[in-house]
Amino acid sequence: MSHDRKTSYKVPPAAVINPLTSQEHRRQKRRAERFDSTRQLDFFADLTLGPSDEEADEDDSAKHEPEIVHEGVSSFASMLPSSGLSETTFSSTAAAQTQSSSETKDISMKEKKRGKKRKGKARQDAQGPKNKNLGRWADKCMYAELLEMIEDAEIIMPIHDGIPEDIETGWVAVTPVPAGKRCLAVTHHTSGIAGIAPNLTLRSRVLGKPLMKPFPSPLPPQTVLDCILDENWRENGILHVLDVLKWKGQDVGECETPFRFWWRDTRLSELTPFPPPPSAADFHAQDAPKSSSESSRYQFPHPNTLLPIPYHTNTTLSHLANALIPMTRAPRCVSVSIPSADQHDAPAMDLDAAPAPLIQLQTVPAEIKSDGLLLYVAQATYEPGTSPLSSWVPLQGYATSADARNPGNERIDNAAESPLVVFERLVKRRLSIGASESSPEVSMEENM
Structure with a gap:
């Protein structure tokens, strides 16, 4: 099954094709592998508590036995008859043998190197051409998989409808996830003044390339954040912070999900906000055509507000149906600060004139x-690449590749169905099943 969101949603779930490749099975396998790696059993493989009592008795009895000394045959060399060869002949023969052995060794080494080159080239041909455009930060984001949902699953306990069985106790919800471009925010050391010298670079998720020039931010150096660049960042200047990998050189990605989100909100609240920079319209060329509406509207030259995306540890079915799903449908309203209209339209400051007002x-x-809506396994750590430990429930439906090739296909209406609607129906069905099981049965004899 492809991990591309736009081509994999309407593909039949892997659970129907093969249970061993289902999302739940891969999720449990990944969690088990992660748990075993944290236990570090390999470090304890060679440890011992010392010899046992039986081994100690055997060692004591072995001390009284005669000791056998294993020596080489060099001591018997003088007893051999003379071969009649002179020392000169022997030395020349030994030198010839050494030279021939060295030549044979060089030839074998060259053949090995050629074989390695051929193997490497064959492996590269099998894997396809290597993408030289990938940077250091390529594919470092923890990219969620689409949640595999089976709406026509039979109601047999436990219900295998794609929703995790421990959704109420072992998951964390992040909603509403804003629309924008996924990226990594990476800070580095600067020699300039904080807030003026550029210290933050936004890296694309796939290739790891810079999305824009470095710009100043209140973030400390050696910090890496998983972010979403708002689609209207030029108007609101918002960079949404989804997760944290590293903060001030300290690795936070190895911590569990609730702690990472708590750390993210706590540290971002401690930062001192910077005033908005001059409008991007002021940096345009003088001869560039520009309408009156564009010149009067303020535009951010770079993101200026770091806004954390809300997370929710209460993922019970009732809270999902009554609070989180409606919250995902509604837009989020926040307030941002921009210079007043009469100031960002003012001309550039003259250095010889009096200082400008605040x-x-x-x-x-x-x-x-x-x-x-995003769902994270609560006890999982941050891992790069596409991971089943994080599930994605989009608000809008995606058309398959077949629908894209056939725009007149009648199935386009079904393909465009919102996965969030399917998720809501499955959650409400589970709620109804739980309510029917918890309700006590009243017999007619008790009413008599």
């Missing part, structure tokens, strides 16, 4: 469009 800020509302 910048007056105004607060404007910003509406953030929701893109879906």
Whole structure:
């Protein structure tokens, strides 16, 4: 099954094809592998508590036995008859043998190197051409898989409908996930003043390439954050923080999910907010055509607000149906600060003139469009690449590749069905099943 969101949603779930390749099976396998790696059993493989009593008795009895000395045959060399060869002949023969052995060794080494080159080339041909454009930060984000949901599953306990069995106790929900571009925010050391010298670079998720030039931020150096660049960042200047990998050189990715989110919110709340930078419209060329509306509207040259995405540890079925799913459908409203209209339109400051007054800020509302719901395994650590330990429930449905090739296909309506609607139906079905099982049966004899 392909991991591409736009081509894998309507593909039949792997649980129907093969239970061993289902998302739940892979999730449990990954958690078990992660748990065994944290136990570090290999370090204890060679440890011992010392010899046992029986082994100690055997060692004592072995001390009284005669000791056998194993020596080589060099001591018997003088007893051999002379071969009649002179020392010169012997030395020349030994030198010839040494030279021939060295030549044979060089030839074998060259053949091995050629074989390695051929094997490496064959392996590269089998794997396809190597992408030289991949950077250091390529595919370092923990990318969620689409949640495999089976709506027509039989109601047999436990229900295998794609929703995790421990959804109420072992998961953390992140919603509403904003619409935007997934990226990594990486900070580095600077020699300039904090807030003025650029210290933050946004890296793309797939190739790890910079999305824009470095810009100043209040983040400490050696910090790596998993972020989503808002689709309207030029208007609101928001960079959404989804997760944290490293903070000030300290690795936080090895911690569990609730702690990482708590650490993210705590550390971001301690940062000192910076005033908004000059409008990006002021940096345009003088001869560039620009309408009056564009010149009067403030535009952020780079993100200026680090906004954490809300997370929820209460993932009970009732809370999902009554609070989290409706929250995912509704847009999120926040407030951002921008310079007042009469100040960001003012001309550049003259250095010989009197100092300019302080910048007056105004607060404007910003509406953030929701893109879906994310589910994280609570006891999982952060791991790069596509992982079954994180599941994605998008708000909008995706068309398959067959529907994209056939725009007039009648199944396009079914393909465009929202996965969040399917998720809501399955959650409500589980709630109804749980309510029917918990309700006591009243017999007619008790009413008499």
